[in-house]
Amino acid sequence: MAATKALLMLENFIDGKFLPCNSYIDSYDPSTGEVYCRVPNSGKEEIKAAVEAARGAFPGWSSRSPQERSQVLNKLADLLEQSLEELAQAESKDQGKTLILARTMDIPRSVQNFRFFASSILHHTSECTQMDHLGCMHYTVRTPVGIAGLISPWNLPLYLLTWKIAPAVAAGNTVIAKPSELTSVTAWMLCKLLDKAGVPPGVVNIVFGTGPRVGEALVSHPDVPLISFTGSQPTAERITQLSAPHCKKLSLELGGKNPAIIFEDANLDECIPATVRSSFANQGEICLCTSRIFVQKSIYSEFLKRFVEATRKWKVGIPSDPSASMGALISKAHLEKVKSYVKKALAEGAQIQCGEGVDKLHLPARNQAGYFMLPTVITDIKDESCCMKEEIFGPVTCVTPFDNEEEVIQRANSVKYGLAATVWSRDVGRIHRVAKKLQSGLVWTNCWLIRELNLPFGGMKSSGIGREGAKDSYDFFTEIKTITVKH
Numbered sequence: 364m365a366a367t368k369a370l371l372m373l374e375n376f377i378d379g380k381f382l383p384c385n386s387y388i389d390s391y392d393p394s395t396g397e398v399y400c401r402v403p404n405s406g407k408e409e410i411k412a413a414v415e416a417a418r419g420a421f422p423g424w425s426s427r428s429p430q431e432r433s434q435v436l437n438k439l440a441d442l443l444e445q446s447l448e449e450l451a452q453a454e455s456k457d458q459g460k461t462l463i464l465a466r467t468m469d470i471p472r473s474v475q476n477f478r479f480f481a482s483s484i485l486h487h488t489s490e491c492t493q494m495d496h497l498g499c500m501h502y503t504v505r506t507p508v509g510i511a512g513l514i515s516p517w518n519l520p521l522y523l524l525t526w527k528i529a530p531a532v533a534a535g536n537t538v539i540a541k542p543s544e545l546t547s548v549t550a551w552m553l554c555k556l557l558d559k560a561g562v563p564p565g566v567v568n569i570v571f572g573t574g575p576r577v578g579e580a581l582v583s584h585p586d587v588p589l590i591s592f593t594g595s596q597p598t599a600e601r602i603t604q605l606s607a608p609h610c611k612k613l614s615l616e617l618g619g620k621n622p623a624i625i626f627e628d629a630n631l632d633e634c635i636p637a638t639v640r641s642s643f644a645n646q647g648e649i650c651l652c653t654s655r656i657f658v659q660k661s662i663y664s665e666f667l668k669r670f671v672e673a674t675r676k677w678k679v680g681i682p683s684d685p686s687a688s689m690g691a692l693i694s695k696a697h698l699e700k701v702k703s704y705v706k707k708a709l710a711e712g713a714q715i716q717c718g719e720g721v722d723k724l725h726l727p728a729r730n731q732a733g734y735f736m737l738p739t740v741i742t743d744i745k746d747e748s749c750c751m752k753e754e755i756f757g758p759v760t761c762v763t764p765f766d767n768e769e770e771v772i773q774r775a776n777s778v779k780y781g782l783a784a785t786v787w788s789r790d791v792g793r794i795h796r797v798a799k800k801l802q803s804g805l806v807w808t809n810c811w812l813i814r815e816l817n818l819p820f821g822g823m824k825s826s827g828i829g830r831e832g833a834k835d836s837y838d839f840f841t842e843i844k845t846i847t848v849k850h
């Protein structure tokens with residue numbers, strides 16, 4: 364009889380201690396479809412304990428100097444970096460992404476998040492004004508808000524969790540974080556490093572479980588005055604409703620339906636590989652991924668031919684395959700949802716140029732039940748189609764022709780989202796004009812996903828409320844007060 368492998372059991376981390384839970388949720392390896400880990404199914408009781416711990420730790424942590432907090436965060440960054448390979452292996456297994464991506468993007472960026480906020484916390488200044496005729500001066504001070512509730516998604520698990528934990532604790536808050544129940548392993552591994560880095564008990568508490576159960580308990584708790592959330596728009600709506608009676612501070616980083624606009628003077632040698640990457644990186648499971656590609660009519664046929672050829676070379680493979688560009692999608696339910704969009708497009712008369720239903724996916728026998736799908740390119744689709752309006756969050760992108768600048772701006776802006784856009788042209792004037800008119804929190808021109816962490820990150824319209832970055836995160840995680848002194 365084959366020996367059954369022991370499941371990885373996670374525990375909550377509250378007040379510096381790992382604590383078991385009364386009930387657990389199964390967590391799947393997306394590349395095989397097998398359960399490999401069990402995640403605490405926490406609820407109100409665990410949130411109550413975490414709030415007590417975070418409240419107890421707040422006076423000590425918030426009264427430390429920025430320099431002292433910075434040292435701790437730098438130490439944590441060093442420890443994460445020393446565990447880079449182990450964390451990358453865990454992230455790839457838990458999420459389904461390629462090991463290469465976890466190694467080169469997710470974990471390095473998690474390290475960078477701590478280093479970045481360890482540095483930026485040292486450089487904030489406050490405002491001061493004078494009213495000499497009244498003998499007054501005025502100045503502002505900022506203080507940490509208190510206990511920060513942080514809720515993160517499954518697509519970039521440690522990367523997005525640390526993007527919230529680092530600025531919150533750098534500013535002197537204590538935190539209760541709830542990672543996605545689908546990808547909790549690297550957050551649990553992070554807990555093992557906190558004590559060694561010098562993070563006092565209760566400063567960072569991580570409570571695992573589902574959104575409706577533990578997520579809502581966190582959002583509804585009256586002693587958690589601030590919620591930072593990254594995830595879907597319907598969940599953001601629910602969080603907003605639950606927070607309203609308490610007037611909580613909210614930062615909401617939500618989805619996108621991001622356009623790429625490709626003008627006839629674009630450098631296609633650069634644009635095509637970058638647009639394949641912007642459409643399909645991380646299986647298309649990044650809120651910044653391109654899902655509507657507008658191509659000027661005169662180059663449409665050439666672009667499409669070359670884009671489809673390049674997409675067919677974007678290999679889908681098991682996450683550890685070094686030649687794979689794409690791994691497995693997060694879950695069976697999500698895979699089915701993404702595939703259902705391709706079916707809907709077909710039913711509307713669209714053409715599938717490559718990928719789902721057209722090409723064959725080759726996988727090893729033990730991965731046949733994994734959540735894989737080929738990168739898929741759709742054409743001949745109307746702007747009103749759900750594939751052109753709704754966030755699919757998978758490896759599916761639509762290509763459509765346009766005639767002129769004015770038309771394409773109007774079409775690009777005709778969705779409820781406004782997160783990220785790319786514009787490809789050699790005409791500098793046009794780039795500035797178009798970038799300014801796009802309803803989008805981020806516009807990358809002649810590139811994609813080059814991040815400047817100092818500057819605001821976030822979306823407009825249904826893509827969210829608030830921005831994250833050096834100054835924006837500091838403003839969000841602190842309260843400002845104006846003090847007037849008459850002398």
Ligand SMILES: NC(=O)C1=CN([C@@H]2O[C@H](COP(=O)(O)OP(=O)(O)OC[C@H]3O[C@@H](n4cnc5c(N)ncnc54)[C@H](O)[C@@H]3O)[C@@H](O)[C@H]2O)C=CC1
Nearest residue numbers: 515516542543573574575578579594595598617618650756
């Ligand atoms: N960054 C992004 O833009 C993301 C977008 N999505 C979109 O959302 C769709 C659904 O994915 P989900 O995993 O269901 O996203 P989600 O928005 O439900 O999950 C994100 C986080 O919110 C938590 N959550 C869920 N319901 C909650 C509630 N009622 N109260 C408090 N916290 C709650 C989840 O447990 C998870 O930690 C995806 O297909 C994709 O379109 C998903 C993940 C990230």
Ligand SMILES: N/C(=C\C=C\C(=O)O)C(=O)O
Nearest residue numbers: 518593616649650651814
């Ligand atoms: N928020 C997301 C991506 C952020 C990327 C970055 O900060 O570089 C997302 O996919 O949800």
